[in-house]
Amino acid sequence: MKHKTFFWFILPTFLAMFFFITLPIISVVIQSLHTPHENILITVENCDPFGCKKVTSIDHEATRDLKNEKPLGRFVGLDIYLDRGHLAFEQVKDHWNKSRDLVSFFSLISDLPFYKAIFFTLTFTFTVTPIMLVLGLLIALGVNSINKQLKGLIIFFSLLPMIVTPLIGSIILFWMIDSRGIVGNFLQLMFEDPNFSLKASTFLTWITLIVYGVWHAIPFSFIVFYAGLQTLPKDQIESAQIDGANTFQQTIHIIIPHIMPLITFVTLMQLMDNFRVFEPIIGFNAEAHATSLSWIIFNDLGGETRQLSAAATSSILTIFGIIILLIPVLIKTWKEFDFKK
Amino acid sequence: MKLLLTKFFTAIIFLVSSSAFACSISARVSIVGNEFPAIQTVGSGAKECKGAKVTANLTADHQKINVAGMSSQPAEYTSAIVANTSIVALLNNDLIRPLDDLVKKHGKGLKKNQLITIDGKIMAVAFMANAQHLVYRKDILKKLNIDVPKTYEDMLAAAKKIRASGLVKNPVGGAYKAGWNLAQEFNNMFIGYGGSHFKGNSAEPNVNSDAGIKALKMMKSLSQYMNPDFLTHDSNATNAEFRAGNVAIMNMWGSRAATLVDADGVSMEVKNGMDIAGPMTVGGGKTPASTLFWDGWTVAKKISDEEAEATFIAMTNAIRPSILDNEDVRKQAVWLIEGYKPTEAARGVFAAAKMNTTPYPMLPYAGLMHSAIGKEIADFMQGKETAEKTLSDIEDAYKASAKEKGFL
Numbered sequence: 010m011k012h013k014t015f016f017w018f019i020l021p022t023f024l025a026m027f028f029f030i031t032l033p034i035i036s037v038v039i040q041s042l043h044t045p046h047e048n049i050l051i052t053v054e055n056c057d058p059f060g061c062k063k064v065t066s067i068d069h070e071a072t073r074d075l076k077n078e079k080p081l082g083r084f085v086g087l088d089i090y091l092d093r094g095h096l097a098f099e100q101v102k103d104h105w106n107k108s109r110d111l112v113s114f115f116s117l118i119s120d121l122p123f124y125k126a127i128f129f130t131l132t133f134t135f136t137v138t139p140i141m142l143v144l145g146l147l148i149a150l151g152v153n154s155i156n157k158q159l160k161g162l163i164i165f166f167s168l169l170p171m172i173v174t175p176l177i178g179s180i181i182l183f184w185m186i187d188s189r190g191i192v193g194n195f196l197q198l199m200f201e202d203p204n205f206s207l208k209a210s211t212f213l214t215w216i217t218l219i220v221y222g223v224w225h226a227i228p229f230s231f232i233v234f235y236a237g238l239q240t241l242p243k244d245q246i247e248s249a250q251i252d253g254a255n256t257f258q259q260t261i262h263i264i265i266p267h268i269m270p271l272i273t274f275v276t277l278m279q280l281m282d283n284f285r286v287f288e289p290i291i292g293f294n295a296e297a298h299a300t301s302l303s304w305i306i307f308n309d310l311g312g313e314t315r316q317l318s319a320a321a322t323s324s325i326l327t328i329f330g331i332i333i334l335l336i337p338v339l340i341k342t343w344k345e346f347d348f349k350k
Numbered sequence: 351m352k353l354l355l356t357k358f359f360t361a362i363i364f365l366v367s368s369s370a371f372a373c374s375i376s377a378r379v380s381i382v383g384n385e386f387p388a389i390q391t392v393g394s395g396a397k398e399c400k401g402a403k404v405t406a407n408l409t410a411d412h413q414k415i416n417v418a419g420m421s422s423q424p425a426e427y428t429s430a431i432v433a434n435t436s437i438v439a440l441l442n443n444d445l446i447r448p449l450d451d452l453v454k455k456h457g458k459g460l461k462k463n464q465l466i467t468i469d470g471k472i473m474a475v476a477f478m479a480n481a482q483h484l485v486y487r488k489d490i491l492k493k494l495n496i497d498v499p500k501t502y503e504d505m506l507a508a509a510k511k512i513r514a515s516g517l518v519k520n521p522v523g524g525a526y527k528a529g530w531n532l533a534q535e536f537n538n539m540f541i542g543y544g545g546s547h548f549k550g551n552s553a554e555p556n557v558n559s560d561a562g563i564k565a566l567k568m569m570k571s572l573s574q575y576m577n578p579d580f581l582t583h584d585s586n587a588t589n590a591e592f593r594a595g596n597v598a599i600m601n602m603w604g605s606r607a608a609t610l611v612d613a614d615g616v617s618m619e620v621k622n623g624m625d626i627a628g629p630m631t632v633g634g635g636k637t638p639a640s641t642l643f644w645d646g647w648t649v650a651k652k653i654s655d656e657e658a659e660a661t662f663i664a665m666t667n668a669i670r671p672s673i674l675d676n677e678d679v680r681k682q683a684v685w686l687i688e689g690y691k692p693t694e695a696a697r698g699v700f701a702a703a704k705m706n707t708t709p710y711p712m713l714p715y716a717g718l719m720h721s722a723i724g725k726e727i728a729d730f731m732q733g734k735e736t737a738e739k740t741l742s743d744i745e746d747a748y749k750a751s752a753k754e755k756g757f758l
Binding site for chain 2: 054058059063188206296297298308311313314
């Protein structure tokens with residue numbers, strides 16, 4: 010493609026990306042480096058139906074000038090990145106000095122909100138992604154080998170978990186696994202323990218969230234792999250069969266290499282998706298046991314407190330996290346690209 | 351059927367009587383607020399006004415949208431219905447206007463104790479009061495010869511007896527969902543033990559104290575008599591447990607007491623057995639382990655004076671004394687409106703007020719403290735860390751966010 014043609018071809022996309030991705034990210038970066046002005050506090054008398062009381066309040070007249078002069082707030086550099094709610098350098102250093110071995114160090118820092126969220130997010134990402142890849146491929150191979158009449162129906166049902174909105178799906182499952190729900194009751198009978206509850210322990214909550222994550226993500230990998238299987242080179246498979254290769258050998262040596270680019274693609278998408286895990290935590294009311302970076306952002310923005318700078322900082326840290334996660338996959342793609350040229 | 355008919359006729363009478371009341375406005379009114387029966391009544395009361403458009407956006411997510419919706423010029427919402435917790439965000443951002451002039455001009459029917467004044471200026475008009483108090487099953491207590499608990503220690507003893515009797519496996523209920531609900535239960539207990547959240551009039555935290563440790567330990571003891579999933583139960587889920595007959599004693603919101611057992615499918619046992627009482631004290635203290643709340647409406651600052659006047663007229667119309675003529679409305683809340691006579695369902699909140707329950711503090715940084723407590727306390731409830739560690743975590747988390755917001 011000529012450079013000029015390429016330029017006109019890419020321009021609309023480029024503009025859209027600039028306005029809807031680059032600019033917002035720049036504004037979030039700026040926000041994360043600033044905090045609201047210091048509030049000038051005064052003591053005033055408040056009266057409500059229950060009586061009058063002297064309380065502290067914000068002096069708006071005094072703070073207004075400050076706000077008009079510098080509407081962005083105070084510039085604090087990386088202060089928020091380093092505070093206890095985020096990277097918590099001070100506390101981490103302190104814990105490092107206090108702890109004797111790595112295990113106690115990790116258990117200490119897993120008490121800090123950011124690291125707590127990171128531990129769950131990474132566990133979720135690195136269990137859901139591989140399980141989902143393998144199961145998705147197995148289902149695709151299975152569906153590919155059944156007879157044509159059934160295929161349509163089976164594909165439809167296999168896609169259902171993806172059709173259900175994540176929040177709705179997780180709320181439905183939340184009630185099913187309740188100790189009085191159908192799944193919860195069944196588990197109690199199976200383990201012969203009337204107090205068994207999936208929601209009460211951190212470990213079981215993590216398992217539940219991971220199972221949900223796999224359940225929800227499988228249709229995506231399945232449908233992509235299934236599409237890839239439609240383009241299999243028939244002659245290669247036939248010659249492998251003549252050479253006496255069994256199904257397993259055919260899968261390892263022909264099918265997987267053939268759909269490798271798709272595997273890379275699905276991995277890339279799922280790493281990003283799973284790293285920003287959010288809806289199941291809300292749907293399963295799992296805040297007490299598991300939090301993620303996205304949940305922290307949501308929590309900072311919501312409610313009465315609206316910590317905009319904290320949310321902006323968490324957003325930037327999430328972006329960094331995704332970049333770090335994707336680097337190996339991106340390097341691999343880049344190498345393959347070079348090789349083909 | 352008979353009940354339905356009576357309801358239908360009261361509705362008609364209500365409609366006729368209200369349309370007779372003239373309310374005319376000349377500029378738009380747009381309301382944002384929480385969603386429960388009493389507030390829906392207020393919203394529809396404002397909509398009766400003729401002459402200009404009145405819209406109401408009533409949602410449980412109101413706190414997420416009211417600040418943004420009142421920050422633009424002109425503001426999208428001309429009025430926000432708030433409580434003493436949620437008015438703080440509007441005050442902090444300077445988004446609501448003083449109502450002194452409007453009260454003088456149009457607010458003749460309002461009682462003095464409905465007017466919320468801050469630094470001498472009227473900033474909101476309250477219409478109902480709320481507090482958490484005891485809700486229990488009198489049939490179960492009677493069967494086991496247990497007196498109605500007056501203190502949390504009584505509640506624990508009662509719970510032990512009920513569990514031992516085998517009548518209810520997890521007799522205690524509570525909105526202990528990690529986050530806002532759990533933090534609110536801590537606030538109750540902490541105040542009950544005589545704690546105060548901040549040092550003097552400063553924004554310095556003060557929860558890492560003896561009262562804090564006692565409060566956490568009491569919550570932990572109570573949780574042993576709760577459904578093991580208690581950290582996922584908000585007040586809706588707790589009420590559902592009560593309706594299902596799985597809970598015998600709980601600390602619950604007064605605003606929910608009236609309609610608690612009205613739902614379909616509640617057994618007669620639960621319906622007839624349910625009763626309420628005042629809030630409980632703890633640790634020999636006199637102040638109840640509960641907090642008082644009011645709900646009221648405000649008028650936005652960034653709107654024209656015409657819109658502010660129209661909003662004031664419509665909102666005052668919505669809480670006029672005659673709305674109490676309807677029995678259903680009267681039952682919906684503990685109204686602060688002129689002429690309100692308490693119903694049976696209001697006993698708990700009235701007892702709370704009489705016992706000098708502490709009102710929820712209207713401090714600019716109270717919300718930050720609340721959310722820090724909500725985030726950190728779950729670890730203790732799960733037995734992952736000591737009470738001391740949790741309390742120092744709360745203070746650290748609060749300090750980080752208070753520094754960011756410019757309070758420390």
